[in-house]
Amino acid sequence: MSNCAATELTGDTYTRRFEQGPNQDTLIVNMGPQHPSTHGVLRVIVELDGEYILRAEPVLGYVHRMHEKMGEVKSFTQYLPNMGRVDYLHAMAWNWAYVGAVEKLGGVEVPERAEYLRVIATELNRISSHLVWWGAYLLDLGAFTPIMYAFDDREIILDLLQIVTGSRLTYCYFRFGGVTADVTPAFVSGLKEFLQRFKSRLPMYKDLVTDNIILRKRCEEIGVIDVDMARRYGATGPVLRGSGVAYDTRRAEPYGVYDRFDYQIPTFTEGDAMARYLVRIREMEESVKIIEQALEQLPEGEHLNAKAPKPAWKPGVGEAYFAVEGARGKIGVYVVCDGTKNPYRVKLRSPSYCNLSLFAELAQGVILADAVSIMGSLDLVIPEIDR
């Protein structure tokens, strides 16, 4: 299994480009694209010295569907379903980012009730996204049971959102000027029940999982990201808040009616995988608080602006950049419009893409098992990275 000869004859351009280091005893392995813990179709070429990673390089593009080109050939309304497919775990946030950008461009008003509905849907989606992350992360670390409990809770959320949106996962709930459908009384009562149940489950997760010594040993002091690294790579979301920076797009670039709610931005300073883990657990609790307040304050009104644009709408000329806080970080959509019926340019700024880009630098000198833990703690969704 001589490496230098093998990579000349076998492997693809990425393996050949990833040259063997000076030490001939190292092993060059591909983690992925089919791998149980790279969370999707991600490939990481890794040079191993025993169990230690000397160099790691993610190879992207296995789920690349060229959403940005689709943005240019579809009309504004036709592009709405695409947003659910970019990050299927927090589809509501991507919906909001795109809809918000176009609404800015076209100057569309959103009724107050619709704003509250948007908040409820997005925060509920955030909880379900974090539950998937939690279960999958523990699965990577070898605990096979928490994912079952997480999916048990998530199933209720999916049922609730199905009542309102008709979809279980890739939502297309937002329209320019509001949302597609109003909530039903069944939804509201189901949601209240779910929140009660969820609040009683979180202590169990803490006792059995978060406080488990084996988990703590796998997460503490692993993959420490300092603020300068986050700045250089543009890391946002729980990755950034785990490193001590209380930056949340909901507070930094306020949108919707988030300023009417009383919630905290959980921040931990250690910068390790455990800090990011705790940030997300606390974020779930904060989302519960936001939903409760939103339900209380939910005003009467329409769910969609009566003067909402028709499907064949041209927002006008100009550009707009709109950012929202997704479960993974700061989602940005940049739309350029030249007066035709299709967008001129749609740029999707995905948080996992920037979060993953720091992996190559972070993984140097790390044990392979820790690399798995780090990747899990970054909370990656590959379709969002590849778009």
Next chain:
Amino acid sequence: MSAIFDDFPVTGRQVPGDFAKTGQTLSIFLEAKDIVAAAGYLKDKEYFIEDVTGLDLAEGFAVLYHFAHFDKPGRVTLRVLASRENPSVPSISGVYQGAQWHERETRDFYGIAFPGNPNDGPLLLAEEDMAPPLLKDDAKRAVLQKVWPYAAMGVNPVPAAKPAPAAKPATPASPAPEVTK
């Protein structure tokens, strides 16, 4: 954040924007050769990189760099215009390592070269040679001033390759464009 940077190290037009309408607080029009210094300045000011993207306009390729700050509100956009025949913008991945992937993606989609980027492989597209997918047909390209409505503000962005009729007569070969203060 103050509207513009008083001690910006290189010459470039700084145009404040309306955050509520466009999501950008400040746009800085630069020449390609100045981008690394500008990025270094923003790094010292503790801005973080959001993304690097391209835009195919009638005047050439525009490369946009979006930066934001953890503590200060607003967004700073650096705008560079590259020629169509040989588009090349120096890479800022020495300053902001995260830009490496964004630049590779822009190279995949538009064919713009970023000399200085440590990795010359494709990022998202397949290895085979294919025409950059986001190029526009000649007829469909927008004019710069149309999509960036700065003409109404009486300020022209970095001079276009073909001067538009109503614009001030500035060409790319002219020395440093005037700096707005």
Next chain:
Amino acid sequence: MPDFNVLLAGIPAELTRLVLALIGLMAFIGLNGLALVWVERKVAGHVQRRPGPFEVGPFGLIQPIVDAVKLVGKQLATPAGADKFLFWLAPLLAFLPIFLLFIPIPFSENLVGLNTNLGLLLILAFAGLNVLALCLAGWGQNNKWGLLGAGRAVAQSVAYEIPLLLAVLAVSFQTGSLDLAAITAKQGPWPWQWNILVQPLAFFLYFICAVAETNRAPFDLPEAESELTAGFHTEYSGMGFGLFFLAEYANMIVVCSVATVLFLGGWQGPIEPGWWWFLIKMYALLLVIIWFRWTYPRVRFDQLLNLNWKWLLPLSMVNLLATAFVVKLFA
């Protein structure tokens, strides 16, 4: 009980007894393997709030048989570039020595494959062959992930054998013999007469090392699915994998049987001693091992080795020295 001390048609009695024991053990291990697969999946299911297998047969009882048929029916594919001989030797080497391990274990007073006064030595010696099998598997399959898994497996097995040995030695020191029948006989029928009360630390150490030796979670790094895509048995499918799978369960049974004999009084029990007590205690320990797997995350590799070299080894040495001291003082 027929008298096996009589020559049977010219064949030495011992040989007949051994052959019968082996046949019986094959049936025992085979049936237990199937049963354990079912138990594991059911326990996993119920721990995870789902039913486990329930379609095939009543309560899914026929599931393991169906799985076995599937495994047997699969094509035996050898990966390109693999060392054919080593590749196929490895599962055999993993599985066949198990029978040897069972022979000295006394299921009841007379139900023993081989009455030997070196039973413990036999078991400990042949348990080490498992490491060789893992090594050959990892190397022979021409897969880098398999190699990594095999490397981990070897390091782990070699490391955890030592505290295991020392813990077991403490018990045999105390009993004064390596004979499993003698160790069982020295304990009494009631729980307070079992060795676990005299040697709780040894039991604790033995159990942890046993879980590590059988590559069970939380020490299942060699086959860490989520890191190494199945580790040392990545390239095995069909019966090759089936043999590793069975060998793992059989190893678990061995380890629990030895624990029962050494610490829990073996076949002795209140009211009516016999092989049923042995089986009850053995299955109780097996259930605990299965329970561990579905509860804990995986320990990282260097933490695993640290645990062994920094904690288990010193503790087991202290235990052994203390036992020796007490035995010499009060013997």
